[in-house]
Amino acid sequence: MDIRSLGPGGLSVSQLALGTMTFGMKDWGCDEDTAIALVHRYLDAGGNFLDTANAYGRSEEICGKAVRGHRSRVVLATKAGLPVGPGRHDRGSGRAHLRSACEGSLRRLGTDYIDVYWVHVDDEATPLEETVEALDELVREGKVRHVGASNFRAYRLMKALSVADRLGAARFVGLQGQYNLIVRTLEREHLPLLAEEGLGLVSWSPLAAGMLTGKITPGERPEGTRLGQREVAFDALVKNEHGFRVAGQVRKAAAEIGCTPAQLALAWQRTRPVTSVIIGARTLAQLDDNLASLDVTIPPDVLERLDEATRLPDEYPGTFIDIVQGWLRGTRPGVTA
Structure with missing residues (x-):
């Protein structure tokens, strides 16, 4: 498994990260013993990047047990910001919550330090300076x-980077965002920003909450997928007409090249400017299937068809600006005054 730099410093992470939201999660997660076995199988495969959050129930506690004796091999990441209690300081990105949340995460993880501490979601009610x-x-x-x-929205991410520069404070090393064959909207603003500012992208939900596994069809709630067990508001981003159309394209292409739809969706991530892809699993069989994506190569013609079938629709101002840039550079036919 390749090891890559996340951001401009010396932080090195594996190209596949292991997401641990399923650990100890009721109904659709896995038990502690299975979770620990998943971590050890992932480490044995050459991975080093574990991703959890204080809002994931028992996940941090289980991760702490799983990495005991392996801490020096692991880049341990957790997050804070989502509600974890009823109080005003039990959520958000204010100083009080971030400090108390960090202390709680350190305790549950059984470690003295966190390698990457993510702000789980932009808190627009708190000044970015704080x-x-x-x-x-x-x-x-x-x-x-x-x-x-x-x-984070792109303009808020750029503003946070500017605040850090002005204050001489630690800069964000990367963005963790949803990115997959169904949801490619990060390509409009975020990917150019990350490239220009030297930040890495860590993609979450590369299988679109199970939509790209080939198991989900309209009107069905299959077992073994998150969408089959429960639905949350933002699942509408992937479980829609566009999502089912893309999932069908992925199933067809996977059958053509002889891999599973999930493996194809993960292999597609390697063709994009993604530093690390967060995979999640409830069973060792699911993890092994995801890890096998590293052996999948997408033929150029199949990749071209996938990109065409899933590309972003034209939008303003992006498409307008791109066209005019072509005129300015003389690389696109334009109009003359």
């Missing part, structure tokens, strides 16, 4: 080594 300063304090105290953003 968030950036609080994260910088945690870095200076040695409790956190790197900080990152998750689920």
